[in-house]
Amino acid sequence: MKQDASASDRFRFFPQLNDLQEDQKRWLGSDSRLFESAALTYFAGESLQNRLVREIAAARLLSIKEVLESFEFFARVRKQARAACVADLCCGHGLIGVLYAMFEKRVERVILADRVQPPSRLKLIEIATLVAPWIEPKIENVQAQLSPSDGMVPAGAAIVSAHACGVLSDLCIQIAIESGGPLAILPCCYPKSACQAPQSLVAELGLKMAFDVDRTYRLEAAGYLVRWTSIPSTITPMNRVICARRRKTV
Numbered sequence: 001m002k003q004d005a006s007a008s009d010r011f012r013f014f015p016q017l018n019d020l021q022e023d024q025k026r027w028l029g030s031d032s033r034l035f036e037s038a039a040l041t042y043f044a045g046e047s048l049q050n051r052l053v054r055e056i057a058a059a060r061l062l063s064i065k066e067v068l069e070s071f072e073f074f075a076r077v078r079k080q081a082r083a084a085c086v087a088d089l090c091c092g093h094g095l096i097g098v099l100y101a102m103f104e105k106r107v108e109r110v111i112l113a114d115r116v117q118p119p120s121r122l123k124l125i126e127i128a129t130l131v132a133p134w135i136e137p138k139i140e141n142v143q144a145q146l147s148p149s150d151g152m153v154p155a156g157a158a159i160v161s162a163h164a165c166g167v168l169s170d171l172c173i174q175i176a177i178e179s180g181g182p183l184a185i186l187p188c189c190y191p192k193s194a195c196q197a198p199q200s201l202v203a204e205l206g207l208k209m210a211f212d213v214d215r216t217y218r219l220e221a222a223g224y225l226v227r228w229t230s231i232p233s234t235i236t237p238m239n240r241v242i243c244a245r246r247r248k249t250v
């Protein structure tokens with residue numbers, strides 16, 4: 001079912017943000033660190049998500065943009081891209097994987113994989129564990145240069161990745177096709193040289209749309225059913241989410 005633009009532009013985890021004025025909303029896509037005072041104002045209340053955001057702010061760990069991007073991406077894909085094992089690839093700070101460990105009871109194992117391990121990830125795991133102690137045994141930190149067929153992702157694992165820049169999104173697609181599990185990506189940075197879409201589509205649809213159409217056909221050809229959705233454009237203009245599940249065979 002096609003979602004209307006206004007529905008996908010609404011905040012799901014934090015509905016209070018939907019009521020902000022346009023000039024206040026500009027802050028939601030900002031790269032500035034999230035401070036405690038702002039967190040106390042906008043993320044009051046005792047829900048798990050509000051408590052986690054306040055802890056992130058107290059530690060001055062991430063920008064408001066990174067926080068909202070991860071939460072809203074997770075809100076849109078958590079049911080479709082879910083398996084007992086979830087791999088957050090090119091995870092950076094790893095917040096998306098942490099959210100799976102925290103909010104999805106049926107997720108038993110979360111792999112956070114990236115070629116580098118920023119200090120923010122260990123700190124994030126530490127403070128998230130204070131808010132939700134049950135996440136600790138689920139999380140596995142892996143420092144690795146990912147490549148197709150490296151066997152790092154177990155068969156059937158759900159693969160998620162936000163801002164796997166350029167061809168890293170294609171790497172995630174390739175790994176998902178090989179491991180057979182569901183996939184959800186939020187692509188960003190579309191290098192023209194790596195776009196495999198026909199020139200006529202690039203000319204007519206623009207590079208980003210043509211790139212993602214080509215990715216969609218690649219997934220469908222590999223037996224996946226693909227769905228597009230988006231996170232609020234106030235967080236980032238690169239807000240398309242591609243979600244894919246293997247079709248059931250009869």
Ligand SMILES: C[S@@+](CC[C@H](N)C(=O)[O-])C[C@H]1O[C@@H](n2cnc3c(N)ncnc32)[C@H](O)[C@@H]1O
Binds near residue numbers: 091093094168
């Ligand atoms: C733009 S960051 C995205 C981080 C995070 N997912 C987010 O939403 O903020 C891209 C990440 O990909 C990682 N990366 C790049 N090439 C990689 C590779 N071949 N294998 C694993 N990680 C890689 C980088 O270290 C970086 O953390």
